[in-house]
Amino acid sequence: MYAGYLFDLDGTLWRGNTLIPGAVETVRRLQDAGARIGYVTNNSTQSTEQFVAKLTGMGFPTEGCAVKSTASGAAAYVAAMGIGSAYVVGESGLHASIKAVAELTDESPEAVVVGLCFSFDYEKLKVAMRAIRGGASFIATNRDVTYPMEGGNLIPGAGSVVAAVAAAAEREPIVIGKPEPTMILQCLDELGLRAEETLVVGDRLDTDIESGQRAGCPVHLVLSGVETVAPLGMAHSLDVNGLA
Ligand SMILES: [Mg+2]
Structure with missing residues (x-):
C-alpha cells in the first residue's frame, strides 16, 4: 500500500470507451483505504474538464483527486x-x-x-x-x-x-506529456505527496514508466494496454486489479 497512486488512463483504466473490469473497484478500494489518487494522461483529445466528466461518468472517484491531460x-x-x-x-x-x-x-x-x-x-x-x-x-x-x-x-x-x-x-x-516528469511532479505537488511514497501505474514503458522513474517514484506496469511483456524485475500485473 502506497500513500498515493497516479494512474494512466488509456490501456490502464479503460480501452477506448470500455472499462477494464474491476478498475473502478480497485481505485475506490485504494481511496477508501486512505490513498490519494491522481490521473495522468498523455491523451490530448479532451481537456482536463472533459476527462473529469468521463472519469466521473464511469464511476471513478474524482473528488480530491488530481487530473492532468496534455x-x-x-x-x-x-x-x-x-x-x-x-x-x-x-x-x-x-x-x-x-x-x-x-x-x-x-x-x-x-x-x-x-x-x-x-x-x-x-x-x-x-x-x-x-x-x-x-x-x-x-x-x-x-x-x-x-x-x-x-x-x-x-x-x-x-x-x-x-x-x-x-x-x-x-x-x-x-x-509536454510523459516521459517528461512534469505532469507527475504537478500531481505530487497538488496532492501533497512525496515521490517515494507514490506509485505510478501505466501500460507503456517509454512514457508512463519512464516518467514515473524520472520523477523518482516507484512504478507498476500493467499488461492491459500497449505492453505485453514486463522487463525482468519490474513490478507488474495483467491489469490494475493486480495492484497489491
Ligand atoms: Mg496508456
Whole structure:
C-alpha cells in the first residue's frame, strides 16, 4: 500500500470507451483505504474538464483527486511562455484548451501545437511545416506512436502525427506529456505527496514508466494496454486489479 497512486488512463483504466473490469473497484478500494489518487494522461483529445466528466461518468472517484491531460498541459505551457497565437493540429479538446490562452490561426502563428488528430491530412502537415520552418515554436502533446483500443487493437497515436510534422519541418518538438516528469511532479505537488511514497501505474514503458522513474517514484506496469511483456524485475500485473 502506497500513500498515493497516479494512474494512466488509456490501456490502464479503460480501452477506448470500455472499462477494464474491476478498475473502478480497485481505485475506490485504494481511496477508501486512505490513498490519494491522481490521473495522468498523455491523451490530448479532451481537456482536463472533459476527462473529469468521463472519469466521473464511469464511476471513478474524482473528488480530491488530481487530473492532468496534455491538452491542458500544452495550454499551460503556451500561457507560461507568453505565446500569443498558435496553429493547432489536434482534436476539439486541444483546440478548446489552446484557444483559452492564445489566438488560433494558420497565418504566421507563434507556435504549432500537435496532438492526436483524427482528421490529419497533407494540408495540415503543410501548414504546420511552413509555420515551424518560418520560426514558430513546435510543441507536441506527447510522442506515443500507438493508441490502445478495445480488443487489444492499436491505432496510430499522437506520436505518429508528431513524427510526420517533425520530418517535414526537420525540427524536434518540445514534449509536454510523459516521459517528461512534469505532469507527475504537478500531481505530487497538488496532492501533497512525496515521490517515494507514490506509485505510478501505466501500460507503456517509454512514457508512463519512464516518467514515473524520472520523477523518482516507484512504478507498476500493467499488461492491459500497449505492453505485453514486463522487463525482468519490474513490478507488474495483467491489469490494475493486480495492484497489491
Ligand atoms: Mg496508456
